[in-house]
Each structure stands twice: as structure tokens, then as C-alpha cells.
Amino acid sequence: MTNGVGMKIAVVAPSCTLSRDAARQVEAIAAARGDCDLSIHPQCFESDGHFAGSDAVRLNALREVMADESIDALWFARGGYGSNRIAEAAAADLPEAARSKLYLGYSDAGFLLAAFHRAGLEVAHGPMPQDVLRDGGEAAIHRALNWIVRRDPASLEPGLSGSAMAFNLTVLSSLLGTAIEPDFSGREVLIEEVSEQHYRIDRTMFHVTGSLSVRRAAGLRLGRATDVPANDPDFGGDEEAIVRDWCARSGLEYRGRADIGHDAGNRVVPFGEPKR
Amino acid sequence: MTNGVGMKIAVVAPSCTLSRDAARQVEAIAAARGDCDLSIHPQCFESDGHFAGSDAVRLNALREVMADESIDALWFARGGYGSNRIAEAAAADLPEAARSKLYLGYSDAGFLLAAFHRAGLEVAHGPMPQDVLRDGGEAAIHRALNWIVRRDPASLEPGLSGSAMAFNLTVLSSLLGTAIEPDFSGREVLIEEVSEQHYRIDRTMFHVTGSLSVRRAAGLRLGRATDVPANDPDFGGDEEAIVRDWCARSGLEYRGRADIGHDAGNRVVPFGEPKR
Numbered sequence: 001m002t003n004g005v006g007m008k009i010a011v012v013a014p015s016c017t018l019s020r021d022a023a024r025q026v027e028a029i030a031a032a033r034g035d036c037d038l039s040i041h042p043q044c045f046e047s048d049g050h051f052a053g054s055d056a057v058r059l060n061a062l063r064e065v066m067a068d069e070s071i072d073a074l075w076f077a078r079g080g081y082g083s084n085r086i087a088e089a090a091a092a093d094l095p096e097a098a099r100s101k102l103y104l105g106y107s108d109a110g111f112l113l114a115a116f117h118r119a120g121l122e123v124a125h126g127p128m129p130q131d132v133l134r135d136g137g138e139a140a141i142h143r144a145l146n147w148i149v150r151r152d153p154a155s156l157e158p159g160l161s162g163s164a165m166a167f168n169l170t171v172l173s174s175l176l177g178t179a180i181e182p183d184f185s186g187r188e189v190l191i192e193e194v195s196e197q198h199y200r201i202d203r204t205m206f207h208v209t210g211s212l213s214v215r216r217a218a219g220l221r222l223g224r225a226t227d228v229p230a231n232d233p234d235f236g237g238d239e240e241a242i243v244r245d246w247c248a249r250s251g252l253e254y255r256g257r258a259d260i261g262h263d264a265g266n267r268v269v270p271f272g273e274p275k276r
Numbered sequence: 277m278t279n280g281v282g283m284k285i286a287v288v289a290p291s292c293t294l295s296r297d298a299a300r301q302v303e304a305i306a307a308a309r310g311d312c313d314l315s316i317h318p319q320c321f322e323s324d325g326h327f328a329g330s331d332a333v334r335l336n337a338l339r340e341v342m343a344d345e346s347i348d349a350l351w352f353a354r355g356g357y358g359s360n361r362i363a364e365a366a367a368a369d370l371p372e373a374a375r376s377k378l379y380l381g382y383s384d385a386g387f388l389l390a391a392f393h394r395a396g397l398e399v400a401h402g403p404m405p406q407d408v409l410r411d412g413g414e415a416a417i418h419r420a421l422n423w424i425v426r427r428d429p430a431s432l433e434p435g436l437s438g439s440a441m442a443f444n445l446t447v448l449s450s451l452l453g454t455a456i457e458p459d460f461s462g463r464e465v466l467i468e469e470v471s472e473q474h475y476r477i478d479r480t481m482f483h484v485t486g487s488l489s490v491r492r493a494a495g496l497r498l499g500r501a502t503d504v505p506a507n508d509p510d511f512g513g514d515e516e517a518i519v520r521d522w523c524a525r526s527g528l529e530y531r532g533r534a535d536i537g538h539d540a541g542n543r544v545v546p547f548g549e550p551k552r
Contacts, residue, residue, distance in 0.1 A: 049512020050475050081475040084482050174479050177453045178486030199326050199357040203450050206360050210454030236325020 006035040007072045007149050010065040011044060011129055013052035014090070015108040016080030018044040018130060026129040029141050035149050040129075041065060044077045051082045059086040066090070066098040073148045078130030079107030079168075088179050091115040104128075104148060107194075107262065110171040115180035117165070117271045125166035125190075125260065126155070126268035136264035147268045155268040157190065157259050162218065163272025166190035166260055173204045176211050184217040187272055188255065191243075192223030194262035198235035201225060202242045209250035219253035224261030282311040283348045283425045286341040287320060287405055289328035290366070291384045292356030294320040294406060302405040305417050311425050316405075317341060320353045327358045335362040342366070342374040349424045354406030355383030355444075364455050367391040380404075380424060383470075383538065386447040391456035393441070393547045401442035401466075401536065402431070402544035412540035423544045431544040433466065433535050438494065439548025442466035442536055449480045452487050460493040463548055464531065467519075468499030470538035474511035477501060478518045485526035495529035500537030 009030075011018070023040050030038040043061035046053035053061070065071055076083075090112060103116050103123045113123040126147055127140035134140065146152035157166070165182065169191045175181055191208075193201055208214055225239040237245070240257070247254035259267045285306075287294070299316050306314040319337035322329035329337070341347055352359075366388060379392050379399045389399040402423055403416035410416065422428035433442070441458065445467045451457055467484075469477055484490050501515040513521070516533070523530035535543045 047509070049510060050478075050507060051512070081479060084479065170479075173450075174483040175486075176483070177488070178483060202326075203357060203360065203446075207450040207452070207454060210451075212453070231326060233323070234325060236327070 006037065008037045008039065008070055009073045009075050009148055010068070010071045011038065011040045011075050011077050012061045012065055013044040013077035014058050014062055014083035014086060014112060015052065016050065016078060016082060017047050017052040018077040019133060020045060022130045022132050025132045026141055029132070029138060030145065033145065036145060050080075052077070055085050058082070059089055062086065062090050066101070067095040069097040071101060073102040073104065075144070075148065076103070076105030076109040076112065076128055078128050079105070079109055081108050083108050084111040084174065087111040087115040091119040091180070094119060094121075102148060104144060106166065106260075106266065107168050108171060110167045111175055111180060113271065114167075114175050114182045118180060118182045124268055124270040127266050131264065131266070134264045140264045140266060143268065157267040157269045159221065159256070159258060160269065162188060164188045164190060164269055165271050166192070166223070166258070166269035169193040169201065169204050169208065170196065173207050176208065176214065181213065184214055186216070186218050188219050188221060189214070189217045190221045190223055190258040190260055190269055192258070192261040193225040193239065195227045195229065196225070197229050198231045198237070198239065198242065201239055202235070205242055205246040209246040209252055215250055215252060217252065219255040220247055221255045221258040223258040224263060226262050282313060284313045284315065284346055285349045285351050285424055286344070286347045287314065287316040287351050287353050288337045288341055289320040289353035290334050290338055290359035290362060290388060291328065292326065292354060292358060293323050293328040294353040295409060296321060298406045298408050301408045302417055305408070305414060306421065309421060312421060326356075328353070331361050334358070335365055338362065338366050342377070343371040345373045347377060349378040349380065351420070351424065352379070352381030352385040352388065352404055354404050355381070355385055357384050359384050360387040360450065360456075363387040363391040367395040367456070370395060370397075378424060380420060382442065382536075382542065383444050384447060386443045387451055387456060389547065390443075390451050390458045394456060394458045398546075400544055400546040403542050407540065407542070410540045416540045416542060419544065433543040433545045435497065435532070435534060436545065438464060440464045440466060440545055441547050442468070442499070442534070442545035445469040445477065445480050445484065446472060449483050452484065452490065457489065460490050462492070462494050464495050464497060465490070465493045466497045466499055466534040466536055466545055468534070468537040469501040469515065471503045471505065472501070473505050474507045474513070474515065474518065477515055478511070481518055481522040485522040485528055491526055491528060493528060495531040496523055497531045497534040499534040500539060502538050
């Protein structure tokens with residue numbers, strides 16, 4: 001806590017541009033709560049092709065906030081695509097001030113959660129500012145802020161036991177074998193997916209469960225797969241059948257469903273203590 | 277050569293169902309050539325959800341043909357999705373008869389090319405029977421048959437020098453770290469893509485070039501990226517800029533374009549001698 005208002009939270013956008021409407025709504029929610037001081041970095045509104053500014057602009061904003069001792073938590077603005085392009089550099093040569101913060105986000109921000117967890121920082125999967133635009137999005141914003149400000153257990157995914165991690169399935173698949181792959185040993189890995197056909201989910205599960213490092217996890221739980229485009233022809237099994245199948249083939253324990261996904265119901269999953 | 281007609285070629289479908297129209301057209305082309313005896317396995321027309329029969333049905337047909345001493349070459353019917361589900365089993369405990377055959381295909385069949393190359397078999401990337409349905413597809417069929425029947429150099433990708441491999445980019449990404457990953461050391465790796473947005477190509481290139489085993493390749497060449505859906509907003513660079521960028525970041529040599537892709541112009545790329 002750095003001022004009378006309460007916890008100081010900075011928002012940066014390591015992937016795509018934040019909607020100004022979402023920013024205004026989230027600022028209003030934070031102001032009404034009165035328990036946090038939300039600072040939306042101007043980089044969130046930059047635009048360069050697909051991204052919220054060039055790699056250098058996004059990395060500089062992120063590193064600036066990481067090094068700022070007055071900031072208690074870093075809240076990623078939204079997903080989309082692009083945080084992988086700066087994740088390795090963002091986690092290198094960490095300033096001491098970066099180690100006393102919480103980092104919250106999901107979806108494409110999972111690349112940063114992985115890199116930062118690997119580097120020993122406190123990270124959690126959870127709703128992001130852009131989620132305020134979803135149906136029921138205000139509840140998602142409060143759930144995230146309740147976790148950031150006071151580690152409210154009501155924000156947590158309800159089935160957590162032991163040490164966990166949560167990832168978008170495609171993001172998890174894309175970071176395997178790269179310099180930002182975290183240690184899955186003994187962790188329960190929660191996955192969720194959005195806008196991928198069943199045949200793609202099956203292919204990604206083949207890849208993820210084929211990884212020897214993922215096979216060291218304690219088990220897998222499946223969140224929601226939302227906005228699944230039609231498979232032509234019908235795939236022959238839904239996402240849970242697919243995940244069960246690949247868990248059985250690979251010897252990973254399937255531990256049931258998880259309350260996470262690309263929707264307003266998305267719960268918080270703190271990543272277990274990193275091994276150092 | 278096993279009979280008066282010439283080389284005996286079997287077609288099986290380890291992924292999706294072959295079109296009966298494509299089968300008829302390719303049989304007519306082969307009959308008119310008179311230099312090969314084409315045998316389209318009835319499994320090619322089976323259907324089970326997404327696939328040309330269950331995993332067991334597809335694997336059995338494939339293994340049956342692999343063990344058949346009278347067959348000189350195995351031509352994969354088409355891509356789609358699914359050969360990864362049977363690739364590890366298909367490459368296990370190989371019958372001796374499997375070792376004297378050529379295996380030809382691309383796209384999803386790349387999972388089998390990888391597994392079989394790793395197992396010491398002769399494999400090549402090249403057009404498949406279903407390609408006859410493309411504009412100019414008859415030329416693609418002749419190109420493939422000219423390679424299978426008489427290793428016609430005119431079928432080859434024109435820039436080949438040294439030892440090469442060719443993969444659909446998403447397939448390559450999906451097999452990294454699994455039991456069917458081949459040895460890329462010193463090979464030139466040719467990649468092509470279809471129906472993926474630029475941000476997805478960028479994400480997949482991050483994954484592929486982040487792999488330490490891919491970084492042992494001699495270099496990368498880029499085939500065509502066809503049917504690329506619009507990126508919203510415009511990505512900010514085309515597929516060649518993306519591949520150049522990730523090669524530069526990872527220390528891989530970018531060696532220019534390649535004449536392969538999901539189209540009738542797709543050339544043959546024999547995989548270099550496997551290391552045993």
C-alpha cells in the first residue's frame with residue numbers, strides 16, 4: 001500500500017490495444033470501490049499493426065512499471081496476441097522492484113505468466129480490464145480486483161488444491177520447448193480454449209500431452225472451450241472427451257472440469273510457488 | 277516392380293476421407309500412364325466423425341500395406357487432420373517389408389513423414405490424390421507419380437541442395453517435443469502454411485524457432501502461405517517478413533522462398549538420409 005487510497009495497480013498492454021470504453025468503465029469501477037489506485041499506462045492505447053505499439057514500446061512500458069517501486073500490482077490490459085514477442089526480454093535482469101509485485105492476466109498474457117513464474121515472480125491467471133465489455137463483465141473486474149487488493153479467496157477457482165497453473169491451451173502449446181517454458185513438475189495444470197475447432201483442440205492436446213515436461217504435471221483440469229466453430233464433419237467427441245482421451249494416452253491424470261475460460265465467469269488461479 | 281504394369285502403389289487415408297471423385301480421376305490418370313498399378317485401399321472411403329475410420333481402422337489399413345511385400349510405394353490419400361493419432365504406433369516394430377517402400381504426402385501426413393523418417397524409412401513431401409480436385413491438379417498428380425515411379429528430377433523443389441525436409445508449419449509446431457520429432461540437425465527445413473492468419477503464423481514461428489532442436493537446422497526456406505484469412509487489424513508484415521524476423525531472432529539462417537504449398541504447384545521434397 002503506497003497511498004491513502006490503497007493498493008496501486010498499473011495496467012499495461014503487452015499484446016493488443018485496450019478499448020478506451022473498457023478503460024473508462026474499469027476506472028469508474030475502481031474509483032467507486034475506493035480501495036485501489038488504478039493507473040492505465042498510455043501505452044495501452046497505442047497501435048502498431050496487430051499490436052499495442054511496437055515490441056520496443058510494449059516492452060519499455062512493461063519494464064518501466066516493473067521497475068516502479070510505488071506499484072503493487074501489474075494488471076495486463078487484455079489478450080489478443082503478442083506478449084510472447086517480449087516475454088523473454090521482460091523476464092531478464094529483473095529489477096528488485098519487480099519482485100514485490102503481483103502480475104495478473106490470462107489468454108495471450110499466459111506467455112508472460114509463464115516467463116515471470118519461471119523467473120520467480122508472483123503471477124496469477126485471472127480476468128483483465130478488457131473483460132468489462134463482456135456480458136456480466138463488471139463481476140469479472142471485481143473478482144480480479146478483490147484478488148489483487150485483498151487476496152479474496154472467493155475469487156479463486158473453487159477446486160484448487162496443491163500447486164496449480166492455468167493456461168489457454170494454444171498458448172501453452174506455443175510456449176513448450178521455448179526459453180519461457182515453466183516447470184510443470186507436480187503442478188495441476190488448468191487449461192481453457194476459445195475459438196478453436198475440435199480437430200484443432202485435439203491436435204493441440206496431442207502436442208501438449210506429448211511433451212515430457214507436461215507429463216511431469218500432477219494432472220490436468222479442463223476449463224471451458226467457448227466459441228468453438230463447427231467442425232465439418234462433426235468431430236465425433238466434445239472437448240472433454242478429447243482431453244480425457246489424450247490424458248489416458250499419455251498417462252496424465254484427468255482431474256475433471258475447472259471454472260476458467262474466456263468469459264465473465266473466469267476465476268483466479270494463482271500459480272504455485274516457483275521452484276528456485 | 278512387381279508386375280508387367282510397373283510400380284505398385286497403394287493409397288491409404290491416415291487422416292480424412294478421400295473424395296470418390298478424386299479417386300476415380302486419379303485412377304484414370306494412372307491407367308492412362310500405364311507405368312504404375314494404383315491400388316486405392318477401401319479404408320480411404322470410410323468415415324468416423326472427423327476421420328477416415330477410427331484410429332484402429334486407419335492404423336490397420338496403413339500397417340497392412342506397410343507389411344505387404346508386393347507394394348513399392350505408399351501414397352497418402354489426403355491431409356485434413358488425424359495422422360498424428362496413429363503415427364507413433366505406425367512407426368513401431370516395423371516389418372522388413374516397410375523398409376523397401378517410398379512414402380509420399382504432405383500437410384497432415386507430415387506427422388507420418390516425421391515418424392517414418394525418424395524410423396529410417398524413405399519419405400518425401402509431395403502432392404496427394406485429393407489434390408487432383410485443385411485447379412491444375414492433374415499436373416500435381418503427374419508430378420507425384422513421376423517421382424514415385426521414376427524419381428524424375430523435374431518433380432523436385434528446384435532449390436534443393438544438401439539434405440532437406442518439408443512441413444506444414446502448424447504440423448511442424450505440433451510435433452515438436454513429441455515422440456515423433458525427427459532430427460533437424462544440418463537439414464534445410466522448408467515450411468508452408470494454409471488458412472492461418474498472420475498473427476497465428478507469427479505465434480507458430482515463435483514456437484518453432486524457439487525450439488533448440490529446430491535451431492540445429494541448417495536453415496529455413498518459406499513456401500507459400502495460401503488462403504490466409506484477413507488479420508484484424510492488418511498484422512503489419514506478410515509471412516515472409518514474419519519468417520525473416522523469427523529466423524533473425526533465433527539465429528537460424530533464412531534461405532529464401534520454396535516452391536511448395538497447398539496448391540497444384542506443390543513440388544516434391546525428399547527427406548534427407550535419416551541418421552541411424
